[in-house]
Amino acid sequence: MSEDMTRLTLRLAKPEDVPALTALMNAAIAELLTPFLPPEGVAASFEVMGLDSQLIADGTYFVVQDGEAIAGCGGWSRRATLFGGDHSAGRDAAMLDPVRDAARVRAMYTHPDHTRKGVGRMILAACEQAAAGEGFSRAEMAATMGGVPLYEACGYEAIEPFTAPTSKGYDVPLVRMGKALTPAPVR
Template sequence: MTHKFTHRVATKDDIPVLTSIMNASIGKLQDGFLTPEQVQASYELMGMDTQLIEDGTYYAIECEGEIVGCGGWSRRETLYGANHTKGRNPRLLDPETEAARIRAMYTHPGWARQGIGRMIMELCEGKAREEGFRTCQLMATLSGEPLYKVCGYSPVVYEEVPTSLGVNVPLIKMEKSLV
């Protein structure tokens, strides 16, 4: 069965539903890619970044009025993370010399592998291109890397990001030219 997905700019009122989708996605879609300890530690590095909603660059993906996924892009320096993640920087990027950020992509586990991720990527890359960005970067989880490769992103660096739980979470910085 083919579903018709629509998108809209996410609002503050969506935060509870979006957070629920994020938590379900983090907890389920990383199975087979990370140890249970790494999945638990991932919550420290991932989740809701309300700056994206405030900037109007975060999208809710819906099917028949139900939010089934979300994701966005940013013109700010922060590459990944939630409101609570260390190392955030709200500095605006220069589209001529710096890469836009693809951020916080999550699909509800019940809706995975149905085209939601690609829809978000196309939407975000198009918006970044409209604002003059020539490149996009993102920080991928191991479970997200296959999608990003199919969408034309190349790995730049593999990292083991330490958490307060004493567990390192593997992440991959990836990049794509928009020109």
């Protein structure tokens, strides 16, 4: 385990974390998407990305801390929405059936000061373990172009590319990705 990962701690997000999480997400979108999208694409991404507070209410959203600093966040969902924040159009709070549906990995963000430290891997592992513990055998997500390399390295495979249209006239490119989950151990 790297020295960076030994300093990282994982916990569930709380409603009082929302201002800090919003700032982290804004920084991640603004800085980490610039190698993958033109300036108008980064600006449009704010319209389709962000925090879905339902994840915090459901107890499925994690925060990774590096000391006192929030280094990253992300979660999973047993609800139908694949991506987007509270402000995004097309959200669907319908509950998924673990027997036939894939759990959703949602709203994964790493602060630009904490990339390449294992933050994303830590969150993905926690999401996968929790979803498998609730009987899901598969997870899916809508990955940004910046996230695809991490998710591929963690065993996710591309299902289909698609775009999220915005009112700014820019269609944000995303990739639906999926992975089979390891069943939770029987206790």
